[in-house]
Amino acid sequence: xxxxxPVLRISLAAVGFAAAGCTxxxxxxxxxxxxxxxxxxxxxxPSAEGRAVLTxxxxxxxxxxxxxxxxxxxxxxxxxxxxxxxxxxxxxxxxAWSSAALxxxxxxxxxxxxxxxxxxxxxxxxxxxxxxSILGDSLPAGSYLLTARAATTPAIDSEVPAGTxxxxxxxxxxxxxxxxxxWSGASxxxxxxxxxxxxxxxxxxxxxxxxxxxxxxxxxxxxxxxTGTVTLDAQRTxxxxxxSMAFGNGWTPPFSAxxxxxxxxxxxxxxxxxxxxxxxxxxx
Numbered sequence: 001x002x003x004x005x006p007v008l009r010i011s012l013a014a015v016g017f018a019a020a021g022c023t024x025x026x027x028x029x030x031x032x033x034x035x036x037x038x039x040x041x042x043x044x045x046p047s048a049e050g051r052a053v054l055t056x057x058x059x060x061x062x063x064x065x066x067x068x069x070x071x072x073x074x075x076x077x078x079x080x081x082x083x084x085x086x087x088x089x090x091x092x093x094x095x096a097w098s099s100a101a102l103x104x105x106x107x108x109x110x111x112x113x114x115x116x117x118x119x120x121x122x123x124x125x126x127x128x129x130x131x132x133s134i135l136g137d138s139l140p141a142g143s144y145l146l147t148a149r150a151a152t153t154p155a156i157d158s159e160v161p162a163g164t165x166x167x168x169x170x171x172x173x174x175x176x177x178x179x180x181x182x183w184s185g186a187s188x189x190x191x192x193x194x195x196x197x198x199x200x201x202x203x204x205x206x207x208x209x210x211x212x213x214x215x216x217x218x219x220x221x222x223x224x225x226x227t228g229t230v231t232l233d234a235q236r237t238x239x240x241x242x243x244s245m246a247f248g249n250g251w252t253p254p255f256s257a258x259x260x261x262x263x264x265x266x267x268x269x270x271x272x273x274x275x276x277x278x279x280x281x282x283x284x
Contacts, residue, residue, distance in 0.1 A: 035062040040148040040162035043278045044131075044266030046240055046258040050169055051131040051266070054278055055162050057081050057148040058124050061117035069123060071152045072110040078102065079110060079151060080125035084159070085134055085167075086145040093145065097134050099127070125150065126275075131167050141168035165260070171238050172259050175200035182207075183265060183281040188216040190224055192245075192279065194232055203241055206231040209248075219271035220251055241267070257281070 037060040045054045057080070061067050073079040083099040115123045135141065146162040173179060175198075184193040189211060196205035209230045215222055224247060232255065234243025239259040246252045257267030263283045268276035 036060060036067075036156050037062045038150065038156065038158060038160045040146075040160045042146045042163040042165050043280045044165055044258065044260040044264070045128065045268045045276065045278055046256045046266070047128070047130055049130040049132050050239075051167075051258050051260065052128050053083070053131060053134065053146070053165060053167070054126065054128045054268070054276070055081075055083055055146065055148055056124050056126050056278075057150060057160065057162070058122050059117075059150065059152070059156065060122040061119055064119055066116055066118050068114060068116045069152050069154070070112060070114045071125065071150070072112055074110040075105065075108040078104060078127075080113075080127060081151050082149045083127060083129060083162070084147045084149070085139075086147070087142070088145070096139055096144065097136075099129060102129075102133065125152075132169050135167055135169060139167075141170065142166070166264065168260075173239060173262050175236075177262065179262065179283065182284040184284060185279050185281040187277065187279045188218070189213050190215055190217045190221055190279075192230055192281070194230065194281065196232065199236065201236055203234045203236050203243075204232060217269075217277055218274050219253055219269040219277035221253070221269065221277065223249060223251055225249070241265075245269070255279075 038057065040055060040057045042053055042055040045052050059069065071080045084095060085097040086093045087096045117123060143164055144167050145164050147159045148162045149159045150156045179198040180196065182193065183196050184191065191210045192207065194205045194207035196203055207230055208227060209224060210227045211224050215224060217224070228248030230248065231246045232243065234241040234255065241257040243255055244252055245255045254270040255267055256270065257265050260266050265281040267279050267281060269279065270276055
């Protein structure tokens with residue numbers, strides 16, 4: 001979901017609040033006020049602790065002039081936005097957890113990040129948090145609705161839906177469970193379909209990839225064009241996969257993944273330059 005929200009630098013006298021709630025009517029006549037669009041997504045990815053949630057908040061300059069955003073990031077990854085997890089209780093959304101409650105690491109300095117966005121440009125803010133840190137000792141495994149709220153200057157005061165994910169720290173599938181079949185997914189303009197064969201200590205398979213529209217995959221995947229073949233060769237330890245994919249154009253990125261459930265494989269391509277690029281595969 002995408003949210004558009006102007007960032008205002010005006011006096012309170014210029015704002016009239018609607019009586020029904022949180023709607024603001026603004027009359028300024030100033031076309032230079034920065035306006036940003038936001039969208040967010042989350043996926044389960046492998047981590048040293050088993051599973052983590054990788055969330056990306058994308059901020060786009062919808063205005064007519066260049067705008068500069070700043071935010072802080074410390075050595076633990078805290079800073080770019082607040083991540084919140086909600087549960088549905090009797091049809092109502094109830095806040096279960098917020099990243100604002102995470103303890104800060106002592107002696108962990110915050111680095112200031114500055115990005116100037118030309119009209120139409122976008123910045124991706126990412127944050128990875130272990131599932132164990134979210135569930136802790138009190139929250140049950142299950143489905144959670146995630147949101148992201150930017151911690152930038154200028155402030156963008158909106159809470160953006162970031163998807164629904166299944167959170168669990170337990171092993172979801174042993175080697176006796178048959179997971180063979182067609183697994184497919186898409187990320188940033190690149191879709192992949194694989195026929196996978198699961199064994200106790202490995203997962204192998206092959207299929208095709210397709211690039212449609214703007215390829216923004218990253219991690220070296222920007223070289224992919226059109227359609228072609230792709231294979232996966234990975235070692236398996238319980239729910240975790242570690243190996244690589246080989247694409248028909250010669251791109252052979254390292255690939256690791258973890259089962260979020262028996263129908264969802266949360267994976268990432270690895271790159272020395274850009275870190276990780278997520279690709280979630282769904283069993284058909």
